[in-house]
Amino acid sequence: MWDTTSRTFRLLELLQRNGFMATERLAGDLGVTTRTVRRDVARLRDLGYPVDTRLGVDGGYSIEPGAVLPPIHLTTEEALACALALRRWQDDVDGTLAAGSLGKIVASLPPRARWIVDAVAAVTLDTPVDVLEPIDHPTVDIALLGDLARTCLVRRRVGFAYTGRDGTSTPRRVDPRRLVNTARRWYLVAFDLDADAWRTFRVDRITGFAATELPTRERPLPDPDVEGWVTRQLTVGWQQVTGTVRVHAPIEAVRRWVAPAWGSVEAVSPEVTVVRAGADSHDAIARWLLLVQADVEVIEPDGLRAAFGRVAEQAGRASESSPANPPPVTGAV
Known part of the structure; x- marks a missing residue:
């Protein structure tokens, strides 16, 4: 009862x-x-x-929809889920904002639930050993993110200054349509009125945002698969060189090493997979494909063959090195 x-x-x-x-x-x-x-x-x-x-x-x-609610009632499990999500969110937005939100949630919990959330925070370490972190990881203005989302929904034309890769800031007039979160960054998908083409804009490079009362023009999206389209757009900048190899392993064993932004996989037999890959250098492709731990045959180009040779030479030198006084081994066993 x-x-x-x-x-x-x-x-x-x-x-x-x-x-x-x-x-x-x-x-x-x-x-x-x-x-x-x-x-x-x-x-x-x-x-x-x-x-x-x-x-x-x-x-x-x-x-009542749209109403401002008094404090929301959360179960212990829901509160813990919010706390864990906010801890991760601190990497992507203003840490003070995320910490303040987390503090309010914890303060409103009953003692037992608060103890559990505090216990998880006290004994948990965030160690992303299974992913590669981007070299630059700027935070996103959460208010700007909200403004962009609102203008996407209500279909209003916006203007802002955008800083390109070379550091040059240029004014842009766009019709915003979607926000995409990928590779630990936020991107705006919008139709650039001056370029007369669809573009992606990194949200952390947008300043001087201003919404207008002008409605956006109805246009079909560049691709029904918006996420795939954004990935392909980003790939153009990320893949400075490309290569194709034949990996002697089932596609299931290879696919986990090939993110869509870095290449594609195709099974040519149950035990052979063709990988079309790209990166900033052939050496990077070679080192990355060796993680599959299977025999690799280079189909093209010769630059990738040479890269595998350089990696092999480095590995050979490492195996031959034998310091006279090796340093003591420390750390966890």
Whole structure:
């Protein structure tokens, strides 16, 4: 049996999670009568929660959309999920903003839930050994991100200054359509009115944002697969050189090493996979493909063959080195 307070917060949780719910369904989920549901809704309203009522035979309740809510009721698991997400989010936005949000969530929790969140934070280390971090990882203005998202939704033309790779800032007039988060960065997909073409813009390079009252023109997106299109656009800048190799391994074993931004894989037999790869140098491609731990045949170009030779020479020199007084080995075993 629920006590009155627990049941009322359980009702709030159901409405926040599901949106509109019929009175009969609420009564069934809470194990009470419809009259008790109406009394609990009245309690929520007394606490300041804007609960909307739908009358009729299929009537029920919902939290009024767009309203400013009092503190949201979170379960321990939901609070922990928010805390973990905000810890990761600090890498991408203003750390002070994320830390402030996290502090408010933790402060509003009951002692038991707060203890669990604090315990996880105290004993957890973020060690991204399974990914390569970008050399530059600028934070994103969360307010700008919100403004861009709003103009995408309401279809309003915007202007801003954009700083290119060479450091030059130029004014842009665009019709924004999508935001894409990839490779630990945020990108705006927009139609550049001056270039008369679709473009991607790194959000951290946008300044002087100004929304206008002019509606955007209806245009088809450059590709129905926007994420794939953005990846291809970024690949043009990332892949300074390319190469094709034949890897003697099943495609399942090879695919995990080849992100879409860096190449493609094709199975030519159950035990052979062709990889078309790109990077900033042939040496980088060679070192990366050796991680597959399978025999590799270079199809093209000769520059990639030479790169494998240089990598092999480096490995050979490492195997032949034998210092007279090797340093002591320290660290975890």
